[in-house]
Amino acid sequence: MKPPRRVILVHPDAPAKPPLGSTCNGCGWCCAAEPCPLGVVVSRRVSGRCAALEWDANERRYGCGVLMTPGRWLRVLGWLPKRWSQALVARWIAAGRGCDADLESG
DSSP: OOOOOOOOOOOTTSOOOOOTTSOOOSOOHHHHHOOOHHHHHHHTOSSSSOTTEEEETTTTEEEEHHHHSHHHHOGGGTTSOHHHHHHHHHHHTTTTSOOOOOOOOO
């Protein structure tokens, strides 16, 4: 039996989704489909698009708002130096670990 189809909306200029396990390119599919554990906390939802998913028009890619502007999303981290809070958030969201969106377009 086929899994149900879902529609995930991404910016038309977003890069194509890379193969599973490949380096992240900012396509946004993972966070547009569902929030990670940290995204659940900041979005206050367990399904659907993560509220912290942000489009970077200059880079023409998506990024995690919690990583890019942690003070905006996690006020508790606002007192930390920016590089420390970014390192902490990058670890929490497994940034740089590769594409984990097991999704296919169709």
